[in-house]
Amino acid sequence: MDDLLPGMLHLARDGEETLTRQLTDQLRGLITKGRLAPGQRLPSSRQLAQSLGLSRNTVSFAIEQLSAEGYLTLSAGRRPVVAEGLSLDRRKSSPRNSRAGSERINLSAWASSLQRSVWPPIHKERPRPFQPGLADEREFPHDEWSRCLRRAARNAPLRRGRPINHPPLQEALLRHLAVHRGIKAKARQILFVPTAQAGLALVANALLEPDDHAWVESPGYAGANVAFEAAGAIISAIPLDAHGMTIAARKETPRLIFVTPSHQYPTGRLMPIGRRLELLRFAEAAGACIIEDDYDGEFHYEARPVAALQGLAASPRVFYLGTFSKATYADIRIGYIVVPEALIDIFELAQRHMGSLTPITMQDALAEFISAGAYLGHIRKMTRLYKGRRDRMLQALAAEAGDRLTVETPAGGMQLLARCRPQSNDQQLSARLLEAGVVSRALTSMLYHRSGERGLFLGFAAWNDKEIDQAARILGQILR
Amino acid sequence: MDDLLPGMLHLARDGEETLTRQLTDQLRGLITKGRLAPGQRLPSSRQLAQSLGLSRNTVSFAIEQLSAEGYLTLSAGRRPVVAEGLSLDRRKSSPRNSRAGSERINLSAWASSLQRSVWPPIHKERPRPFQPGLADEREFPHDEWSRCLRRAARNAPLRRGRPINHPPLQEALLRHLAVHRGIKAKARQILFVPTAQAGLALVANALLEPDDHAWVESPGYAGANVAFEAAGAIISAIPLDAHGMTIAARKETPRLIFVTPSHQYPTGRLMPIGRRLELLRFAEAAGACIIEDDYDGEFHYEARPVAALQGLAASPRVFYLGTFSKATYADIRIGYIVVPEALIDIFELAQRHMGSLTPITMQDALAEFISAGAYLGHIRKMTRLYKGRRDRMLQALAAEAGDRLTVETPAGGMQLLARCRPQSNDQQLSARLLEAGVVSRALTSMLYHRSGERGLFLGFAAWNDKEIDQAARILGQILR
DSSP: OTTHHHHHOOOOTTSSSOHHHHHHHHHHHHHHTTSSOTTOBOOOHHHHHHHHTOOHHHHHHHHHHHHHHTSEEOOTTSOOEEOSOOOOOGGGSOGGGTTTTOSOOOOOHHHHHHTTOOOSOOOOSSOOTBOTTOOOGGGSOHHHHHHHHHHHHHTGGGOOSOOSSOHHHHHHHHHHHHHHHOOOOOGGGEEEESSHHHHHHHHHHHHOOTTOEEEEEESOOHHHHHHHHHTTOEEEEEEEETTEEOOOOOSSOOSEEEEOOSSOTTTOOOOOHHHHHHHHHHHHHHTOEEEEEOTTTTOBSSSSOOOOHHHHOSSSOEEEEEESTTTSOGGGOOEEEEOOGGGHHHHHHHHHHHTOOOOHHHHHHHHHHHHTTHHHHHHHHHHHHHHHHHHHHHHHHHHHHGGGSEEOOOSBSSEEEEEOOTTOOHHHHHHHHHHTTOOOEEGGGGOOSOOOOOEEEEEOTTSOHHHHHHHHHHHHHHHO | OTTHHHHHOOOOTTSSSOHHHHHHHHHHHHHHTTSSOTTOBOOOHHHHHHHHTOOHHHHHHHHHHHHHHTSEEOOTTSOOEEOSOOOOOGGGSOGGGTTTTOSOOOOOHHHHHHTTOOOSOOOOSSOOTBOTTOOOGGGSOHHHHHHHHHHHHHTGGGOOSOOSSOHHHHHHHHHHHHHHHOOOOOGGGEEEESSHHHHHHHHHHHHOOTTOEEEEEESOOHHHHHHHHHTTOEEEEEEEETTEEOOOOOSSOOSEEEEOOSSOTTTOOOOOHHHHHHHHHHHHHHTOEEEEEOTTTTOBSSSSOOOOHHHHOSSSOEEEEEESTTTSOGGGOOEEEEOOGGGHHHHHHHHHHHTOOOOHHHHHHHHHHHHTTHHHHHHHHHHHHHHHHHHHHHHHHHHHHGGGSEEOOOSBSSEEEEEOOTTOOHHHHHHHHHHTTOOOEEGGGGOOSOOOOOEEEEEOTTSOHHHHHHHHHHHHHHHO
């Protein structure tokens, strides 16, 4: 053997790898493949160095590395020995358990259910009209934002302390939310999470026990359903009327209620103050909490935005959920929750346990972007632009689809619901549109109770007039 | 009333707020406070404009806004009426449920348990010696990184498609991991999550069912325990020997096994190849998956880093978990998991459902930082620096603590375990050190089985020689 080993090694003196590394890798390979058998003794490092024409150091390093990794056993004054038990051969594994050892990995019930999940609709390609939920990122001041980011990254070494939620952003956002959304809170109540969905998961995990009942709007935002179901809750789908979620005592008392009062998702309806107060009274009496998702509350076209539910609540039962991804750009990946003051510490701990943290550099850049007025300036510019696009969209749909679609003018937001004839096949329609390059979401995919309502959910914010007209023409052709 | 209303309004013509806004807010306030009663008729907007000396438009806007919000009811040709049901008074809520309506919010069992959680140790102040787990961020090339970030943010409008895991970063990181950590994977198998903890939560939720058994090392990393417990699993604490986690069939078959084979956390021990293969065979036979946490696998001081378990596995049962926060800076908030190829789609869906996404701008900046060689350059520089600090720390501890502490030289990483006398009170020692400005973690807080082992977990990487000497002196004084 001592004579054979050098012949089994092929070291390239002009290779990219060092000789130590080549020798280590090749020796390890010979052991792994069984060409050097367990228990077998290697030549001494002196001998090996000599026969390979290497320095003693080179060989020693390789031997020590392989000993550290456990491939060789060393003992003082003796030659290295190939270690025992280095085979992955499955025949040696315990026969008792061998049936369990299939290649298949058992997923949890939750992960298995994802295979059937229709949420979220995934569009990996470049966005196309009328994909809902998108801001027009072409209009975002990327240069100004990139300067904020650079400055925040350069200032990182100067920052002291390590809060997970950056006080300057909490303060800047609170000033904005207090004035524009009627939020009443202390800055410390605002927590930053990677996405609004992570915020839903956080609240769901912190409040829901398995088999608790959670109310969602129907039609409504499926992201809430999946977050509550993941926490083990039973979903109660609550139908809407013209004022949004209908409130009435039902068989099961909810623990958590999810609503979108600013513009109901997807109908765009505003929940008026009477219903808001009714909802708050109901939640108070039932001991339920409310998640108020103000997903695109920044954009209002008719009047001043209606103040958020959170600011109305006398009791601290409302969790206000928002995101920067509509008023800046989708990739920013910062959402936020305003939590009740008494729960700040618990929710920050929950954030750490779930790992739902966002980079302070991003938070710092956003704080500057808001404080410098760039955030509000962008919102104002986009509000004018989006209002024009909404009107263009209403015109184009009226012209191309006539009375085949009924559209309620949304008072704000980035999308609208165009209703089709009851009981018609909106899924098929949506699929045909997609083939023709027009993205939509069928209303039935957002309905969680039996209902004949049908329609298409269409985004208007991210497309210019020409794109809107073109896509509306395609929609009209397919409808006829 | 028609005559009284103007006197209840106080409009400032030189105020910061517009007159419309002042009028809207004050009318809303009067309704909310009950000074305008439900059902009460307001003057017509023409009358109100006249008596207040305002333009008709100003008053109309305010009335329409309050109607949109639901405070007023409008009907054609009639004067506005204050809406009904605008009180939050709790006496009107259903008496049946009134007991549930306490101010207290019921947290889930998980959230309640957080109140007792000792993990993670939170140090909100500026880091102090010897806080474990910290890189020396003073040495990070913040300027170069901020240029990468700025460039990535400016290039955002050019990016097409919207994957949640950025292919250029997947490819750059895979090249690094393949060469330096022996990872065998396709680039698509790498998913980016906000933190390593979010990665643990993701794998735990996807694999564990309530009452499944999960193995963790004892002593070991508590972040794994809390993630598995949150998923409902039962933790089995597996004692270590000199080679790391001891493998033997136990009463309950584990579904998931968490190990830190590169440098065991906290002992710093390397798991040799024999034990690695034994673990893989065991997992294969048991049908269990393995999470290999390579939390600071970048830093090795004695020999070349030992290849990761992931690259050894013939079966796709190993999830490789890593983070950029040790080799760059803590705030970067990007961790990664290498998942089995067959599970890429499910895990990407799981990421979306949990909202565990990171900004593509950050991912893109990192891809450039790695591809330009800055990442490896920084790791090499820090490896030299940290090795020197480890040695300094060993010297300083030997000089100041003598045989009161027994330290195994860690072959890599950023921290070491200094053992105290068995059964001594390491928690009290750690608390006394903290008072004196020296941060440590008691070994008992990382032990999950009965054991007399005691010690202090100390970070050496983030402190210069002077800081190490000073803190070691304090440690010595307190020990004596």
